Amino acid sequence: MITLRKAEERGKASFGWLKSHHSFSFGSYYDPAHMGFSALRVINDDWVAPGAGFDTHGHRDMEIITLVLQGAIVHKDSAGNEKVLPAGEFQLMSAGSGVYHSEYNASQSEDLRFLQIWIMPDQQGGAPGYQQKHFAEKAGLTLIASADGRDGSLVLKQQAQLLRLSLSINEQLSYQIAGRNGYLQLISGELTVGDQIMQPGDGLVISAESVLLLHAAKPSEALLFDLP
Incomplete structure (x- = not known):
């Protein structure tokens, strides 16, 4: 079975500095018919204004994948990672037993756009982990x-x-x-x-x-x- 979820049917959020489309229930958007699918819990399409971003906040027991589509993210976390994630690179943060992090638009003049994806892990706890990699673009x-x-x-x-x-x-x-x-x-x-x-x-x-x-x-x- 194949079911189409149209872009305009997604949840929406707008806070001035942030505009977001939610494929699944997230934040103030709640739809019991769209709470995730299998282990996939979140796909957020985020636009962040220049210089703005997400202050330090916590996660646990979640695999969090980020793909920057435009601009770059400045990432800092409680495990000591301080990274810049440019467009085209993938980041995977395993929250494990708990991690705090912040994400900011690295530019003071250009918008940032990125996809944030949450996948529920099949194992709980453990030390947080961080991975970041550029994959060569190929057909x-x-x-x-x-x-x-x-x-x-x-x-x-x-x-x-x-x-x-x-x-x-x-x-x-x-x-x-x-x-x-x-x-x-x-x-x-x-x-x-x-x-x-x-x-x-x-x-x-x-x-x-x-x-x-x-x-x-x-x-x-x-x-x-x-x-x-």
Whole structure:
């Protein structure tokens, strides 16, 4: 079964310095029909004003993945990590038994846009962890995060995979789902999956499917979650 979640159906938040779209219930946005899917709990598409950001706050028992789409993030956490995360790089923070961090727009003149993703771990507690990596942009699918860290991917505390999809115009791709569920988030372009046509910001909930057939009507970039 493949179900389309349109971009305009997402929850919205606006605080002046922050504008956000929530694929799943988050903060003041609550929809019991969209509380997450499988181990995937949050996909937030955030726009942050110049110089603004999230003050120090805490997390625990969550795998938090960040992909910067525009600009750069200044990251600091209670484990002693002080990093700059530029556009195109992936960050994975394992909150474990507890971690505090802050995230700010590194620019005083340009907006920051990033995706923040939460995946529920299959193990509780443990020391917090931090990983950050640039993955070479290449056609097709690139493994970004996995439970075993194979092929140089980030190590995820869940039996799941995160892949980045990049297709040129009229390119097609077939993907065999390793888990029982999947979720596809389109960042840019236009994708057809089965009889569903995806536009930027759309999400696709996938269950009881063994193979996905994808066709790009435009150059397209997406994130594909292969979930338990």
